[in-house]
Amino acid sequence: MLKTRLTELLGIEYPIIGGTMMDLARAEYTAAVSNGGGLGVLASAIFRDTAAFRDEIKKTRDLTDKPFGVNINLFPMMMPPDNRAYLDVLAEEGVKVVETSGFAAPEDLVGLFKERNMIWMHKCVGVRYAKKAAALGADAVTVVGYENGGATGKLNITTLVLVPSVVKAVSCPVIGGGGVVDGRSLYAVLALGAEGVIVGSRFMLSEECPIHPNLKKALCDASELDTDIIMQSIGFAHRVWLNEPAKKTIEMEARGCGIEEIYPYVSGEAARRMYNDGDINAGTVSCSQGIGLIDRVMPIKDIIQEMVAEAEETHRRMSSFIS
Ligand SMILES: Cc1cc2nc3c(=O)[nH]c(=O)nc-3n(C[C@H](O)[C@H](O)[C@H](O)COP(=O)(O)O)c2cc1C
Structure with missing residues (x-):
């Protein structure tokens, strides 16, 4: 049982967010994370137009009746999508969870998130960015340490230091990641004060992730x-x-x-x-x-079950150290 403010906020079983992935976080991957008890996050930037994006949301919904979210990409792109049009699609399709990621929190979009009663999570790599997102009204902030796969920014702070620093600085739930690949790291990030973890690379090496x-x-x-x-x-x-x-x-x-x-x-x-x-x-x-700790491709459901079981085992082991 891993109940936190984040599981309550999102209506999910385990405090595990599936890291969005350009080109890969499509319906199958997203639904697999949600069906496994976490929160799958579809990468909207994959889709070149609103029709294709809408189809993928519908496909995700066909594959899961559990909550899922959509990432709105704020990083520079050669051909950036029209994020406002994509947010309209989210509203029309009734998707309530939006994750943003990029160099800066989207001050211009926050009003829209609030007006539409969306749950907004912002992903970043530093305390000051997390504070900014929280001050703007983020419902949760995600921070990933320097170990993480993907954007590392320019602050280069490791997960072990970044997560508790952000937990100290904001009052909303914190999702921590960067190197979370098993139940020990899941437990460790929760021990640092986070109320959820984000998992990217471990889920990339799953059966459902569409890489060769x-x-x-x-x-x-x-x-x-x-x-x-x-x-x-x-x-x-x-x-x-x-x-x-x-x-x-x-x-x-x-x-x-x-x-x-x-x-x-x-x-x-x-x-x-x-x-x-x-x-x-x-x-x-x-x-x-x-990646050095991952040696097997598994179905996402099994990865999550293994992580949770190992986190529980770690809890028992830690308790035995403390009398
Ligand atoms: C192949 C791959 C592609 C990714 N693409 C994106 C992306 O498009 N947008 C984004 O915000 N994060 C992206 N990420 C980062 C993940 O969403 C997540 O934050 C990160 O993988 C967590 O760290 P971990 O890999 O140590 O688990 C990507 C990660 C991987 C491994």
């Missing part, structure tokens, strides 16, 4: 040393799996190359070739340091 088996195998074989930060020099730092294109990108950045030269290695198109065709050196893929 070659890539899943390569990531299962990877260790905690096999990730690094790329795109820091262009203000878009991301932790990725250290494959050949990632190494090339790091080397080019050290030489002072700009986005035009780096782009072929880090583009969404290159990543999609990895995901779809299994060419593991076609591009780069976001990936957590926690």
